Amino acid sequence: MNSSQGRINKGNNIIEFPHEYIIFDLETTGLDPTYDEIIEIGAVKVVDDKVVDSFNTLVKPKYELDDFIIHLTGITNEMLADAPSITEVIPKFINYIGNSILVGHNVNFDINFVYDWAEKLNLKPISNDFIDTMRIGRRLLPELKHHRLTDLADYFSISTDGNHRSLTDVNITMQVYLNLKNMFFNKYSSVEGFNAVLRSFKHGIKARDIKTDKTKFNEENPFYNKYVAITGTLERMLRKDAMQIIVDLGGYCEDNVTARTNYLILGNNDYNPILRGKKSSKLIKAENLKLNGNDIEIMSENVFYDIIDEYKEEYSKE
DNA sequence: TCTCCTCGAGATCT
DNA sequence: CTCGAGGAGA
Numbered sequence: 001m002n003s004s005q006g007r008i009n010k011g012n013n014i015i016e017f018p019h020e021y022i023i024f025d026l027e028t029t030g031l032d033p034t035y036d037e038i039i040e041i042g043a044v045k046v047v048d049d050k051v052v053d054s055f056n057t058l059v060k061p062k063y064e065l066d067d068f069i070i071h072l073t074g075i076t077n078e079m080l081a082d083a084p085s086i087t088e089v090i091p092k093f094i095n096y097i098g099n100s101i102l103v104g105h106n107v108n109f110d111i112n113f114v115y116d117w118a119e120k121l122n123l124k125p126i127s128n129d130f131i132d133t134m135r136i137g138r139r140l141l142p143e144l145k146h147h148r149l150t151d152l153a154d155y156f157s158i159s160t161d162g163n164h165r166s167l168t169d170v171n172i173t174m175q176v177y178l179n180l181k182n183m184f185f186n187k188y189s190s191v192e193g194f195n196a197v198l199r200s201f202k203h204g205i206k207a208r209d210i211k212t213d214k215t216k217f218n219e220e221n222p223f224y225n226k227y228v229a230i231t232g233t234l235e236r237m238l239r240k241d242a243m244q245i246i247v248d249l250g251g252y253c254e255d256n257v258t259a260r261t262n263y264l265i266l267g268n269n270d271y272n273p274i275l276r277g278k279k280s281s282k283l284i285k286a287e288n289l290k291l292n293g294n295d296i297e298i299m300s301e302n303v304f305y306d307i308i309d310e311y312k313e314e315y316s317k318e
Numbered sequence: 319t320c321t322c323c324t325c326g327a328g329a330t331c332t
Numbered sequence: 333c334t335c336g337a338g339g340a341g342a
Contacts, residue, residue, distance in 0.1 A: 013334090028332050036332070072332065108333065109331035134330065135334070148330065164332080233338065240337095267338095280339080 007115055009125035013108070013132055014101070015139075016191055017181050020047050021131065022100040025169040026110045027073050029061055033113045037061035038086055039075055041093055042166025045100070049178060055096050056167050058083035073164045090117045094126070102130040105149040105173050133173055136180045140187070152176045207253035210243045214315075217250030221311045222263070224250040229257050231282040232267025234301055239267075245308050248315035257285040263297050265304045 024043035030036035038059050045053040058075070060083040070076055093114065104110050107130050115126040137147045144151060153160045153172050156179040162168045188194040207229075217224050228246050230239055230253075242265070243253040257264055264286040289296050308315070 026332080031330090031332050039332095069332065104331095106330045106333090112331095132334095138329085138334080146329080231339090238337080 007112065009127045010111065010115060011102075011127045011129040013135065014129050015136060015194070016101075016131065017184070018101050020045075020100060021103050022046070022097050023103040023170050023174050023177070024055075024097070024107075024110060025104055025166045025173065026113055027069075027075060027164065027166055028113060029063070029065060029069055031109075033116050036113075037063070038089075038113055038117070039065070039069075039080060040073070040166045041089065042168075042170045043093070043096065044167075044170055044174065046103075046174070049181075051174070054167070055093065057089055057092075059086050059089050060084065061086075075165070086117060087121060090114070090121060091123060094118055094123055097126075097128060100128060102128050103133065103173065103177055104130070105132070105152075105169070105176070106134045107132045131177075133177050133180060136184070137176070140180055140183050149173060149176065152180075207243055207255045210240065210247050210253055212244075212247040212250075214248050214250070218311060218314045219250070221249050221314060222307055225252075226262035227252045227254055227258075227260050228263045228265065229254045229261050229282060229286075230265045230267060231257075231280045234265075234267045236301075236305065242304070245315050249308075249311060257282045257289070257296075259289065259294065261286065261289070261294075261296055263299055265299050265301060267301055 022043050022045050024041065026038050026042075027040035028036045028038050039061055040058050041055065043055040044051045045055075058080055060080045064077050065075065065080070102111065111126060111128075111130060118124070118126050133149075133152065134147050137144070137152045141147070141152070141155065144155065149169065149172060150160050150163065153176055156176060158172055158175045158179075160172060163172060184194065219225075223246050228243075228251050230242060233239075234242055246253055254261060264282060266283065283298070286296055286298050290298070
């Protein structure tokens with residue numbers, strides 16, 4: 001419809017800890033930048049993790065606040081009566097942030113409001129890169145059930161008194177950010193180190209990294225001392241869990257079909273639009289090896305389940 | 319080994 | 333939106 005779909009000039013969501021940045025937060029009349037209005041903007045300029053300057057203003061909306069927002073923020077229509085309009089405030093705020101990196105909690109939300117107003121007023125697009133404390137919090141504290149600003153504040157024992165006002169939330173966000181920064185460098189020692197961890201994560205679990213603590217195996221089971229690869233997505237378990245069972249039965253897992261592979265287990269590729277109706281590269285390789293007389297058996301997922309069911313006691317824990 | 323793709327699931331902002 | 337799981341190709 002309008003601007004809300006494009007935002008082509010938006011900056012990048014980055015995970016960095018720069019020397020200078022601006023933390024900001026908006027209060028609005030709702031969640032949708034297309035229909036809802038900004039009623040408060042708060043921001044602080046930070047250098048070397050010390051606040052050096054701040055920006056704070058209420059904004060008079062076109063429409064009256066509803067009870068939900070009055071309750072949530074504590075901002076009333078009376079408080080907004082003499083406030084400047086958004087067309088007055090936005091240019092000042094955009095001037096204030098300049099090219100600074102922006103920090104906020106789920107900061108996409110706030111940036112989208114400002115971005116759309118900049119566009120509406122024909123100002124230069126908001127292309128600042130930004131740091132999202134929610135994203136970093138999720139990364140660093142995956143064990144937390146929720147990662148709302150108040151959840152992270154609670155975790156770090158930061159007071160949330162008076163929250164849902166811009167400058168207060170900016171303050172909370174800053175303390176959360178500094179705590180996360182601390183955690184980050186305790187864990188990774190550098191942003192580069194973190195990116196390396198990220199990459200290794202993305203490539204998923206490697207077959208050779210799956211170890212068993214079993215030392216005695218039932219040599220009757222078909223996987224004992226055999227090399228096993230899997231192709232496709234398994235219907236009933238995660239690939240890594242299937243691999244764990246195989247190594248617990250005394251087998252060896254591989255990421256690819258090779259000359260020594262003894263079993264290829266076929267998962268389901270139907271969901272994959274690229275592969276639909278086609279054979280995976282692993283399957284083609286396995287068929288060729290079989291034709292060449294290799295000791296390799298191609299096994300459907302269901303046969304795999306039958307086998308592991310038969311040897312359940314050998315791998316099931318405790 | 320690395321880079322890029324797809325899909326579904328699940329949060330968060332006022 | 334972001335992430336994880338998984339796959340393909342170079």
